[in-house]
Amino acid sequence: MNKYRPYLDIPLCISIFLLITFSSLTVWSASSFSVPIIERHLIRGMLAIGALIVMSSIAPATYQRYTPYLFILTVILLLGVFVSGDSTNGSQRWLALGPIRFQPSELVKVAVPLMMAWILIAEAGRPTLKKVLICLMITAIPAGLIFIQPDLDGAIFTILYALFVLYYAGMSWRLISTVLGIVGVTIPLAWYFVMATYQKKRVLQFLNPESDPLGSGYQIIQSKIAIGSGGLRGKGWTDATQGNLGFIPESHTDFIFSTFAEEWGYWGSVLLLGIYAFMTFRVIWLANQSESPFARLVSASFALSFFLYSFINIGMVSGVLPVMGSPLPFFSYGGSAIITQGAIFGMIMSLCLRKKSICAPSK
Numbered sequence: 001m002n003k004y005r006p007y008l009d010i011p012l013c014i015s016i017f018l019l020i021t022f023s024s025l026t027v028w029s030a031s032s033f034s035v036p037i038i039e040r041h042l043i044r045g046m047l048a049i050g051a052l053i054v055m056s057s058i059a060p061a062t063y064q065r066y067t068p069y070l071f072i073l074t075v076i077l078l079l080g081v082f083v084s085g086d087s088t089n090g091s092q093r094w095l096a097l098g099p100i101r102f103q104p105s106e107l108v109k110v111a112v113p114l115m116m117a118w119i120l121i122a123e124a125g126r127p128t129l130k131k132v133l134i135c136l137m138i139t140a141i142p143a144g145l146i147f148i149q150p151d152l153d154g155a156i157f158t159i160l161y162a163l164f165v166l167y168y169a170g171m172s173w174r175l176i177s178t179v180l181g182i183v184g185v186t187i188p189l190a191w192y193f194v195m196a197t198y199q200k201k202r203v204l205q206f207l208n209p210e211s212d213p214l215g216s217g218y219q220i221i222q223s224k225i226a227i228g229s230g231g232l233r234g235k236g237w238t239d240a241t242q243g244n245l246g247f248i249p250e251s252h253t254d255f256i257f258s259t260f261a262e263e264w265g266y267w268g269s270v271l272l273l274g275i276y277a278f279m280t281f282r283v284i285w286l287a288n289q290s291e292s293p294f295a296r297l298v299s300a301s302f303a304l305s306f307f308l309y310s311f312i313n314i315g316m317v318s319g320v321l322p323v324m325g326s327p328l329p330f331f332s333y334g335g336s337a338i339i340t341q342g343a344i345f346g347m348i349m350s351l352c353l354r355k356k357s358i359c360a361p362s363k
Helices: 010-030 035-056 060-084 105-120 129-147 152-168 173-193 197-207 218-229 256-289 293-317 336-353
Strands: 086-088 091-097 100-102
Touching: 010 035, 010 256, 010 336, 035 336, 060 091, 060 105, 060 129, 060 293, 060 336, 105 129, 105 152, 105 293, 105 336, 129 152, 152 293, 218 256, 218 293, 256 293, 256 336, 293 336
Parallel strands: none
Antiparallel strands: 086 091, 091 100
């Protein structure tokens, strides 16, 4: 009877509920009190919670058993984007299945860490150079498909998902240094031969946003003004001016932290950052308690990915990182991302809290 019951970690559930609550309040304010937007956001928040509950009810053995099929399905959906995908702002990243419109690249956040862990636990011991190369070659398939959408940020994140798993699997520092060295060498080449004009503008805007205050630097300048004007205690809920008056484009999506900081100030921002830090360390702690290598690798890599998205989003709206297509987890307005995050945390709870139903290592 208890086989399919959800396994829920109460501290994580409370943290997610707080994030969605703060998010809903901020989306309502930042969207200029748009009823359709807040309705869609609340529905997606409930779907995220539903996905969490459903995924926490699935046995860890099932995740491990069906990992290769999920990876293949993800690649097929990414290929489907080029056949019948929807184009938005010059990028073809969306698939429409009836009334449902979603980004297949969101599945990569789940499929790649699972697939890397599935490969690595086949043999005990630290990852060898051969196994690292196999993992990177497999990762290159979805990363390449995402890159040509075009979505350079998504392709970079895909590679990082694999590296997180390899790191937790015990990849030697010599190999880590080699990979970082290769990345360092390819950055100048990427500037000249890979990065599009708009991506170069993002970097230049980050280095000197005041050089084009009414153009490419406008959004960052206004975002920093909003964060600074919040002071210690903030202006109060619905009293933000930068976002509500339209000075910050996309103030309820990728730049939602600006509105939150303006309304709730420094102490509110510290509280929000504290929630993200707590969730990250909580998942890492749960992963370390797990008896399953598969559960440890997957859950710990999910924790690092969650922290990465949070860090990059808050860093870019604060002007300390270049602007990237990175939504704030459980906070930014959007459908695919918040539902995917709910599903990921459901998987974490299932993998870490269940003491049984773990598959033996693949052979």
